Amino acid sequence: MPVEAILTCWGNSHPFQERRMSLSEPAKIGRSVAQSRPTSSNAIFDCKVLSRNHALMWHDNGKFYLQDTKSSNGTFVNNQRLSKGAEESSPKEIFSNDILQFGVDVVENSRKVTHSCIIATLKLLDSDGREITKSSLSNDSSSVVVNNVQSHEFYQLLQYLQEALHREQLLESKLTVVQQLVQATQESTENNWQNLVNEEKLLSRLETLEKQLSICSKLQPDGSLQQELITLQNDKFHYESLAKNSLKKVIGEKVEAVKKLNDVERTLNNKEEECSHLKDVSQLIQTELNALSEKFQDQFKDLQNVQQQLQVYFSLIMKSCPKFRNCLFNSRWLV
The missing domain is CATH 1.20.5 (Single alpha-helices involved in coiled-coils or other helix-helix interfaces)
Structure with missing residues (x-):
């Protein structure tokens, strides 16, 4: 049985089907292009925030590694970025139940559209079909589980914060629109009030002219x-x-x-x-x-x-x- 890695969609990730990849050879993770399309057996995603050659995952001597290959928006393992932008990272050992993030959420200002990144939980299987976790390689399994749970909670809290920031940005944009509408309403109200005053002045002028005409008609006889x-x-x-x-x-x-x-x-x-x-x-x-x-x-x-x-x-x-x-x-x- 070949060594495998399974990626499952998690949290606020860009939606995708579960991916089951063979790691007998290094597996490329990246954005979909004409020559490389997404399938259930690769790590190619139809996601705009990923680079074409975003990261690389492989198996060596019983260990699994992940490396960022100079991506623009970064690669994260349990919310820790592997390298700076456009820099290749050193290999990072990974385990089952790790949370992998490829890229970051990007907001397109012109259309107010948010492009989500890829977030997945990782499951690693060796050639015997056993899952490779930190607990299987460490004697202090309880502390690892606690750390794992804490990292999950921390990552979930981070996702909540990102959602809150996104909602705050939407509220700010809506508030700006409301302020513009209020200003336009005030200007329209002032214009309407000015028109009403002008109309009152015109009516009073017409009334004065009618009175003057009636007075003239009374003073002058009909024949003249x-x-x-x-x-x-x-x-x-x-x-x-x-x-x-x-x-x-x-x-x-x-x-x-x-x-x-x-x-x-x-x-x-x-x-x-x-x-x-x-x-x-x-x-x-x-x-x-x-x-x-x-x-x-x-x-x-x-x-x-x-x-x-x-x-x-x-x-x-x-x-x-x-x-x-x-x-x-x-x-x-x-x-």
Whole structure:
């Protein structure tokens, strides 16, 4: 028969089914992931406060050991933490009836949800099926039982304190909500009272106006009031007709101004088109002038070259033919 460890849900633990693990090889305790799912034969739990590799349990030379493997929220044996956060603990010998706690309760502030930790009572069986307890390894069994009972009571008291703290936090949050509601109620009451005062003032004002109207109606005879109403209506019609005529005149002037503006815009567009056309013509003429200038420069250079050649030929003729030179000289003299 293999060496086994049995974990049973205890106290305010995150709920889970009893786990019966074989310790022929070290057993990993941790959070459920895709590659490792919870079963009745392992110590994998679907609990958010556990680390993926939270702790390790094994059997060696007739003894059982538990070690925290750098978990975030810690491992506890009989309410004693094995190591600080994110530090690996030294192996801790464990026995049956020990209370194991993996992680701590975590309150999620955004949703006011508490995620519970794993709390379990431990039962260890050797290869012969015997339960391994402190009493079986110690002569003073009575003191061990008393200590065991005291640790159970102490742990239960701690759980009660944690529940009380949690309830206190809930009460504080509810008290805050109540205070906010009271404040909102006070503000609403003050606003309602102010509205009531304003309503009373308005009613008193209306009553005063009604009294003044009744006094005026008594002082003025019916015929004069009717005549005044007729006069006011005639004035109203007169002012309305004047306003309509003025409005028609303004509208006519506006229409006229819009027409003139359209004509001016049309003329401006035509002038802009003419300017652009003249600009194009000017550019074309400038281009032609530049071409003619270049052509003139070329012909002028050709003319200079021809004159130079004529001078050279003339000098050669004068040197080679004395008769022609004399004849030319005589012709100049005669002239």
